[in-house]
Amino acid sequence: MFQIDHVAISVKDIRKSIAFYESLDFKVTDSHISNDGSSRLYTLKDKAGIMLELINYTHYHHAPHHSHNLNTDLHVIGVKHFGLRVDYIHKAYAKLKKKGFIPHTRVHAGRLGRDYFFIKDPNGILLEIIEEHARGDYKWGI
Numbered sequence: 001m002f003q004i005d006h007v008a009i010s011v012k013d014i015r016k017s018i019a020f021y022e023s024l025d026f027k028v029t030d031s032h033i034s035n036d037g038s039s040r041l042y043t044l045k046d047k048a049g050i051m052l053e054l055i056n057y058t059h060y061h062h063a064p065h066h067s068h069n070l071n072t073d074l075h076v077i078g079v080k081h082f083g084l085r086v087d088y089i090h091k092a093y094a095k096l097k098k099k100g101f102i103p104h105t106r107v108h109a110g111r112l113g114r115d116y117f118f119i120k121d122p123n124g125i126l127l128e129i130i131e132e133h134a135r136g137d138y139k140w141g142i
Contacts, residue, residue: 006051017123089107
């Protein structure tokens with residue numbers, strides 16, 4: 001009955017954010033600018049139809065400092081990050097490293113068998129890049 005429809009992200013610089021997400025294979029599908037020009041909203045979709053809603057206000061507030069680091073943010077109640085699934089984690093890592101999005105990280109062996117790494121968008125928002133399939137050596141444990 002219920003399915004996730006979109007992820008909404010408030011951003012500082014709409015142009016930089018659109019360029020970043022387009023480099024991750026999202027395409028702009030719609031936009032709206034408020035009558036007074038104080039806000040802009042863009043929707044982007046990937047090939048699978050996953051939608052991002054980028055919201056840009058001329059007067060914005062920065063996210064709390066703890067939200068920019070997993071070690072300090074995971075302990076705080078609320079939405080933490082969103083994940084982008086890839087077929088091959090090392091191929092995605094190499095592509096994003098070449099684009100300059102991975103200054104100081106590595107691929108981690110996920111506790112649930114799916115390897116991953118994190119990057120940040122131009123606003124400091126954490127994105128998890130995660131391999132679609134669990135490693136062959138992983139034993140499911142429910």
